[in-house]
Each structure stands twice: as structure tokens, then as C-alpha cells.
Ligand SMILES: Cc1cc2nc3c(=O)[nH]c(=O)nc-3n(C[C@H](O)[C@H](O)[C@H](O)COP(=O)(O)OP(=O)(O)OC[C@H]3O[C@@H](n4cnc5c(N)ncnc54)[C@H](O)[C@@H]3O)c2cc1C
């Protein structure tokens with residue numbers, strides 16, 4: 259039986275036929291032009307996903323009242339006929355590649371940032387009650403993020419609320435119907451009503467937000483009345499044959515009195531009876547809690563909403579569309595089992611818009627994987643446009659496009675981490691002759707260590723290695739590049755991607771045998787340079803790690819991760835000095851392996867380097883695992899299995915430690931690049947050697963460097 263037979267089989271919603279079951283999920287991108295217009299940037303972004311083979315592209319969060327009811331910085335609008343030409347251009351571009359286009363009709367209600375900033379009251383069922391718990395949003399944000407996030411609100415007056423009257427509700431119903439009619443006139447194939455994620459309909463559906471006692475509050479039927487009136491008005495505007503569906507919360511997590519799956523089933527049935535053609539399942543939670551954004555709609559949990567989708571599907575007879583970290587093989591199975599009909603993919607198609615075509619071509623291993631780092635959605639929180647950490651072209655489809663080289667050059671790429679691998683891959687695709695030199699015996703660089711700490715990173719390492727193996731690249735392992743080596747190779751150009759330099763900060767007692775630097779940890783985990791660990795680990799440990807390295811076990815990161823659950827040469831009580839990305843990921847990894855972990859961070863916040871939405875998640879998980887995360891810590895000293903420090907209240911404290919890990923001190927290192935340049939060779943620098951920029955920075959640098967060669 260052909261792979262992905264069910265996922266790739268055609269589908270139908272109302273009269274619309276779809277070439278497969280994969281939809282590009284609605285995602286606010288902040289790629290619109292000033293004033294909410296859909297321009298070239300948006301067109302390029304959506305067109306690329308259509309070219310990649312998705313059956314349907316959804317324009318995410320398109321404002322029906324712009325600027326009224328709009329939430330995002332650069333949100334696209336459909337509130338006036340002036341917006342039709344831009345949307346029509348997108349429809350034409352998407353159609354040219356055989357895909358269909360839907361528009362997600364959106365009014366943000368309580369979350370309408372534009373209303374807040376422009377002094378309009380926020381549309382809601384009832385004014386929200388002051389919460390006893392203000393959540394962790396502000397505490398987790400870095401100071402620079404807070405400044406960016408709150409700056410627009412600095413001159414804003416008091417927030418006002420409009421508990422909508424029946425007349426006001428009628429007006430918004432008409433705005434949705436007019437917008438749907440506009441979409442149809444713009445050549446759009448379908449509309450989706452955004453009824454989830456804390457926005458206007460979601461606040462009416464949620465018992466936690468809707469405290470009305472009139473016909474719009476109380477029972478499920480009453481809470482759904484506004485939504486159902488809207489569906490009926492849209493149906494009247496677009497006619498019986500035009501596909502209309504809604505996206506809504508199948509559940510509200512992390513809060514009391516939120517929407518339940520039973521509520522959702524009832525609402526779905528009412529919506530079907532009101533004239534909907536399909537139901538798109540999602541979820542939300544308490545918007546004040548950071549973990550909501552990786553528990554609700556952009557879930558961190560594989561197949562996070564499938565059980566809810568299946569329960570809803572059993573209650574209705576129209577198709578069910580389901581998102582939420584669904585791998586293609588899972589999607590295929592769920593469709594076969596009748597749990598859902600269509601799958602929406604968001605992050606996977608940001609990472610690789612051509613996923614559907616690659617499945618159809620029988621090459622799923624060529625799909626560039628998402629690493630669930632949440633850079634994309636964190637950018638939306640930070641009022642920037644969408645990007646993807648592993649795909650530098652996302653949001654820059656035209657600006658960063660790579661074209662075949664005019665002249666084939668010989669290029670030496672130094673370093674086999676993400677930056678070097680991506681550079682080599684792109685250069686070979688352009689037609690250059692590439693020599694990739696890696697000092698160690700394995701490709702992957704520091705990202706191999708990063709993959710032990712956070713499993714999804716392994717996927718991009720594997721993908722890069724496979725792509726490099728497939729390409730015509732001269733890969734040289736155990737090849738430490740020196741200026742002399744470059745002089746002997748005489749390349750036209752050198753790309754230096756040698757990673758960060760990790761120096762041990764001057765911490766009193768830092769030379770004790772239970773203190774591990776970043777390099778010590780990397781060597782220990784990867785079974786490399788084990789002799790440098792003499793005195794810190796027993797001979798037995800070093801032999802075991804060496805055997806692992808020789809037999810390939812520590813080269814297989816999954817084996818390492820599993821083995822580390824049983825045995826790891828790290829003591830029971832661990833103190834990690836440095837609470838940025840690396841410190842926190844290690845803390846989570848070790849705490850999940852039964853270590854008692856304390857993180858000491860000198861700054862005011864932990865988690866720098868983690869993107870906001872992932873930082874919320876990691877901090878939340880660390881808290882659940884009992885990790886103590888202390889900030890504004892100074893004067894750290896290491897004694898005999900003790901660490902002393904001064905806490906934020908200027909009190910001196912001491913904790914016991916069997917192992918101390920120093921997770922700081924990584925800086926850029928351009929010494930090799932400068933030495934090669936002095937010989938007269940053109941050099942481009944990529945990745946952490948220019949300053950720690952993580953996987954996103956390494957991939958971006960590679961794309962920008964290769965574009966100019
Ligand atoms: C524990 C841990 C967890 C992390 N988690 C994440 C995460 O979740 N997300 C994220 O984005 N980032 C994470 N990082 C950071 C990420 O791994 C790096 O930012 C990324 O690998 C940088 O890529 P790079 O190609 O610039 O350098 P590296 O990956 O460091 O690769 C540089 C390569 O160059 C080689 N090299 C050096 N000198 C020479 C020479 N002279 N000749 C030949 N080869 C040479 C090195 O051997 C190495 O293989 C983590 C790091 C650590 C330590």
C-alpha cells in the first residue's frame with residue numbers, strides 16, 4: 259500500500275474538492291503592509307506553501323473590522339472593499355499552484371490591541387473579573403521584551419470594556435457576513451470563522467468569561483447564540499454552496515470553569531445545524547499563563563488535540579479538521595481510523611513548505627523538520643513578523659531566495675555544526691565545489707549536545723547530515739583547519755563556522771574535580787576528548803563513554819538520551835551556574851533524570867536565549883520538576899562539595915553539590931577567520947563564531963552568506 263495513502267487522498271468540503279488532506283493552518287504572520295493591506299510579502303509567503311503541495315492555504319486572523327477588533331501589529335484586513343485586490347492577488351497565486359485559499363475571519367474582542375491603543379472599549383460578553391492570579395507573563399519576559407511589549411501601551415489611558423448589547427452584537431454579525439461576502443468576491447474559496455483562542459466568540463462560549471444572564475449567557479445554547487447568528491448571516495451572504503467552517507476551542511486548559519469537551523461537542527452540533535460545512539478543532543487556556551500558548555493552540559504535545567477532535571467527530575456528521583503537532587504518519591493513521599478528516603499543519607510548513615510534495619514523491623526523509631523552538635510564534639508576541647529558526651526563507655521568500663551560481667567556485671567550509679552544514683548544503687545546491695572540514699570525528703557540532711538536552715534538535719541535525727551526504731560535497735572529518743591548510747587548498751572563498759569559544763569563567767573553586775565546564779559536559783556527553791576529563795570522572799566512566807563513542811552508541815543521540823535515564827556520571831545534587839538557554843535546558847534534562855537541581859543566574863531573569871513561548875514552557879516544566887531557579891545571584895564560590903553565593907536579598911547562602919556545571923562563558927571567536935583573511939582569502943563568518951546566535955542564527959547566517967557567493 260502506498261505510504262500516506264489516506265493523507266494524500268483527495269477530500270471535499272461542501273462543493274470544494276481538495277487535492278489532499280493537508281491544510282496550511284491559519285497563522286497570524288505580521289507580514290501585512292501598513293493599514294492591513296495584503297501585499298507582495300504576504301503573497302510570496304502563501305504562494306510558497308501552495309507551491310509546496312498543501313491542498314488549502316488559510317490566511318490567518320484576517321480582521322473583519324480593521325482597525326476595530328484587530329489584535330496584531332501587522333494584521334491583514336478584509337473590513338473594506340479596498341482590501342479585495344491584495345487578497346485577490348493571493349487567491350490567484352495560490353490557485354496557480356493547484357491549491358485552494360481560505361480566509362480566517364477574525365475579531366479579537368478582549369484581545370484587540372488596536373482597540374486598546376486607540377482608546378476604543380474592548381468588545382466582550384461581560385467585563386472580565388479582576389483575577390487573583392496575575393499569571394507569570396511579566397515575570398518570564400526579559401527586560402528588553404517587556405520594553406518592546408509594553409512600549410505601545412505607555413501612553414494609553416484606562417482600558418474600557420463594552421459588554422455588548424444586542425444591537426452591538428447584530429452589528430458585528432453583519433461585519434462578519436460582509437467580510438465573508440468580500441472574501442467570495444475576491445476569489446477566495448472558503449471562509450473560516452475564528453471562534454477560538456480568547457477572541458470574541460471564544461469569550462462568549464467560555465463560561466469563565468461569559469457571566470451574562472440574558473439570552474447570550476448561561477446555557478451552551480445561549481453562549482453560542484452570537485456565533486450561531488454569525489454563521490447563519492454568513493451562510494445567507496455567501497449562499498448554500500460556498501464552504502464555511504469555524505475554528506474553536508475544544509477545551510480551555512490551565513483554568514477553572516473553562517470550555518470543556520462536552521461543551522465543545524454541543525457547540526459543534528449546533529454549528530452544524532446552523533449551516534457549517536466543517537469544524538476545525540483547536541484549544542486555548544488562561545491567557546495570563548505563559549504555558550497556555552504551548553498547551554493550547556500551538557501545542558507542545560504530539561497529537562495534542564486528536565482525542566478531542568475524535569470525540570467531536572463522533573457527535574457530528576460534517577468533516578473535522580485537526581491541528582497540533584501531528585506527524586504525517588500519525589495523520590495518515592488518524593484519517594484511516596476515522597478520527598479526523600483533514601489535518602492542518604502550521605509549524606511543519608513554516609519549516610518546510612514542500613512537505614506535501616515530498617510525501618507525494620516518496621521522500622519523507624527530505625522534509626526539513628520543525629524543532630519546536632517556538633521562535634515563529636514568539637516573534638508574533640514580540641510584534642515582529644513570522645520567521646522560522648530552521649528555514650531562513652520563511653517570511654523572506656523573495657529577499658533570501660537562492661539562485662544557481664554564475665561561476666562554479668571552490669569553497670572551503672570550516673566546521674560541521676548547523677552553520678557549516680547549512681552553508682555546505684546551500685553552496686552545493688547552487689553548483690559550487692564544496693570541501694567541508696570538521697575537526698572532530700562527527701558532523702553536527704554543538705547541536706549534537708543540544709540534541710541530547712532537547713530531542714527535537716536532533717531532527718535538524720539528522721536532516722542536515724542527510725542532505726550533506728546526498729549532495730556532492732567533499733566531507734573531511736578529523737580535519738582541523740589551519741591557515742596553512744587553507745593555503746594548500748587554495749579555495750576561491752572560505753566560510754568559517756567554527757562555533758563559540760567556551761572559556762571557564764573565573765569562579766573561585768572552579769578547578770575542583772566535581773566542576774564541569776561547558777566543554778567538559780560536551781566531551782562527556784559525546785564521548786570526545788575524554789582524556790581532558792581525567793581527574794573529574796573515574797577511569798570506569800571514561801572507559802564506558804569511550805566504548806560508547808567507539809561502538810557508536812554516543813553517536814546515536816537517542817541511545818544516549820535513553821541510557822542517561824538509567825546511568826549518568828553526574829551526582830545527585832547538581833548546581834548549574836548560568837541560567838540562560840543552555841543552563842535551563844540542562845536543568846530540565848537532569849531534573850527529569852532524578853537529580854536535585856539548583857540554577858544560579860546573575861541576571862534578573864532566567865531563560866535568555868530561549869524564545870518567549872518556549873521559555874514559558876521550560877520554566878514551567880522546571881518548576882514542576884522542582885528545579886530551584888535563583889536570579890540576581892552574585893559572589894559565587896565553590897568549596898568542598900558546597901557552593902556559596904549571595905542571593906538577591908544580599909544574604910549569603912550555601913548549598914551542597916555533588917556536581918557543579920558551569921553553563922556560561924560561551925563567546926564568539928573570529929581568530930581563525932581573521933588569520934585566513936590575512937592570507938588574502940575572502941572569508942564569510944557564520945553562526946556562533948560571530949557570537950552565540952543559536953540554531954536560528956547559524957541557519958540565517960548561512961543563508962545570507964551563501965546568497966552573496
Ligand atoms: C546543552 C546545549 C543545549 C543547546 N540547546 C539549544 C537549543 O535548544 N536551541 C538552539 O537553537 N541552540 C541550542 N544550543 C546552541 C546550539 O547548539 C549552537 O548555537 C549551534 O550549534 C551553533 O552552530 P554553529 O554551526 O555556529 O557551531 P557549532 O555547532 O558549535 O559547530 C562548530 C563546529 O566547528 C568545528 N570546528 C571548530 N574549529 C574547527 C576548525 N579549526 N576546523 C574544523 N572544524 C572546526 C567544531 O568541532 C564544531 O563541530 C545548545 C547548546 C548547548 C551546549
Ligand SMILES: Cc1cc2nc3c(=O)[nH]c(=O)nc-3n(C[C@H](O)[C@H](O)[C@H](O)COP(=O)(O)O)c2cc1C
Nearest residue numbers: 283285286318319556581582583603604605634635
Ligand atoms: C506563528 C503562529 C501564529 C499563529 N496564529 C494563529 C492565528 O492567527 N489563528 C489561529 O487560529 N491559530 C494560530 N496559530 C495556531 C496554529 O494555527 C496551529 O493551531 C498551531 O500552530 C498548532 O499546529 P502545528 O503543530 O501544526 O503548528 C498560530 C501558530 C503559530 C505558530
Ligand code: SF4
Nearest residue numbers: 628629631632634647
Ligand atoms: S521557528 Fe521553530 S517552532 Fe517555529 S516552525 Fe520553525 S522550527 Fe518550528
